[in-house]
Amino acid sequence: MDRTTIIKILIVQRLRRRLKRKQRSVYIRPIFLKRDNDGEQQLVMDLRDDPYYHFRYFRMSKENFDTILDLVTPMISHPANHIRPISPLQRLAITLRYLATGNSQISLAMSFRVSPSSVCGIIRETLAAINQALKSDYLPTASTWINNENQFRTKWNFPHACGSLDGKHIRIKCPSASGSLYFNYKTYFSIVLMALSDADFKFTAVDIGSYGSESDGGILAKSHIGRKISNDTFNLPSPQPLSNLYWYYVFLGDDAFPKRHNLLKPYKGNFLQKTDRVFNYRLSRARMTVENSFGIMAARWRIFHSVIEADVDLVKQITLSAVILHNYLMNKKDFNNITPDRFEDGRVQHGNWRDTVQNDNGMIQIPRQGTNNYTQYSAQVRNHFRDYFNSEDGRLSWQDHHVDAGGK
Template sequence: MKAAACVVAVLIIRKLRRRRNKRKCIKKRQCWMRPLFQQRTKNLEGIFYEINYRTPQFLRLSLEEFEHIHTLVEPFIKKMDTHWRTAITSKERLAITLRYLATGDSYSSLQYTFHVSKQTISTIIPEVCDAIVRALKDMVQLPVSEQDWKAVSKDFEEKWNFPHTIGALDGKHINIQAPFRSGTEYFNYKKFFSIVLLALVDANYNFMYVNIGSQGRISDGGVYKHSELYRKVENNQLNVPAPEILQIPYITKIPYVILGDQAFALSTHLMTPFAGIHPKGSKERIFNYRLSRARRVVENAFGIMSAKFRVLRSTMILSPKSAKTIVLATVHLHNFLRRDSLLKKTNDSTIETASFTPNQFITTPSDIRIFLSRYFMTNGSIDWQERY
């Protein structure tokens, strides 16, 4: 027993000595802040000089737009100074975030631009993006009344020659680094890891609804089937106008529909192209052309947003949750930059509709598609449709 106690005592003494020697080897901190980051204040003045007078596209926003956004998000991101150091200002935080969204640069690259450590930047960007979404939450929302939906439909008919359309639907894969221990959940058919951005867009390239975060392996149709938008559409909870005739002398009532590609299932509320290859000049081919012409606004909206905020073109070295916050911020900023189009759309929201009796109803999605294809061949035709 005494021998065992002696061995334990020796081991404890050795462990204590190792801890003491380890503490002696630890170097004292040389400085509170590295010289690179001490130049942050002077560097900020130079950055805003560039924004004002030389390169206004540095943050993808004009000075007036930047100040407007800053006013909205400042209450959410402002930090207090301490006795040890001054806090990074709200303008600096917003500028760092906007530059990241505009370029998709790594945090290591941004730290040399803004003289802020990459560890601090990794906490600033998600926080500011979340504040942008909260401040601009009214920029992305579905119409609430029948007149608002009719305004959307009027824009589609006047600009893209497809009547009774209340939006174009599609999905976009956002490239991310493979999440830890995720297997193939985020691996899509394009052979990279992603989350899916599902969006409903109006005729003016504005996002009305977005759903982000689904694993890349899930198809666009699968994401839509599990979305809140699908549930509300199927349960008639969106105040979409009732079916109406297209024009006199028609008596058949056609419902208002969403346009999608072949990744989605045909339904009463969602029109998709005819499958297969059809001869030139046939009603099926003309219908597919007219539908694709109107549906491409959602593709255009994705392209405009990705060109403005190039973080969407790079691989995000982030968790799916953080990547979702980043993408939501770009969507809201996209709509903010197009707010003039939003105001024009909402101001002109009155449409005269024709009623005609007796009425005939179409109940099946395939019959609705056939009726529209015939309509495009007769009264609803346009001069150039048979060229494609």
């Protein structure tokens, strides 16, 4: 028997085995067969006729939901080769509910009548699509610094400010085989979101993913934002005159951060001179922008109110999507019942986002960064701002009364 004949016999035997092999049966659990009638998909469709509850459910208006759906549909559509395909609308609805509630993936699977494994894949794919579709338009670049300065000058009475800086720990479950890498000073596991905010409560730069265990000085120093501030590579505008002096453009920080010529922090001490306290008040007042940015985002996306049960890569993707969606919705003025802080004659009127996140916010302030050491030049920059805010050109009519009354 020659080689060719043997090969033919083997091929015939293989074909016979394949024909005899029992065809695999496709089993779908009865609960998933009821998706269209009993699943949350029907509620999603009903909510499209109720603007108030549509916002409460998705944390955005129907119009903005539909705009995002149009943008991501090409990236999350799949060939109709399944007997019960999941539409792009359902995929976006599942993902936004995940962000809006922080419910577990198994809970979403049951309510939408979709298998848990499918929910996991849907969330990852849709978040990536949101990031790709919106990132370039709703995460501004350094070219916006001049506009930022104009807004800080007009709305917050702080000239030459290009952004306010803060960082938050985001609670996560303990990553496998990570030891104490993500275990922070608050004794839970986290990654860090470092962010700059503009004068309108939108994020202009973010750095996501530093280990929660980083030392006090390490979080900012090792972040992309921190390195650009330290190396002065944010391409801020060159110094311009203000009150007969050429002044640097700066970012606004609090006492947690090290002081640099391009990063202002408050004067520290219990017995400060009034001029120093005036500066601290003006700085704190303008820095409320970044506090509001974090607060409004957490009030909208309640996934940040507790431990996020996901791997680190997915948590980073969740955080970036939340930031981008926050900017998109702030740009669209899609607030509904979420209000930021505001000022009336120097008195702060707290936004109602504080009622939502005050007791259960899973985003915790980062610890103090670095030391009190700073160059004499950095001190001069801060003193120039202090002197300006206490001069006739830079004074606010209510600031003395506010500071004398013990305000900060």
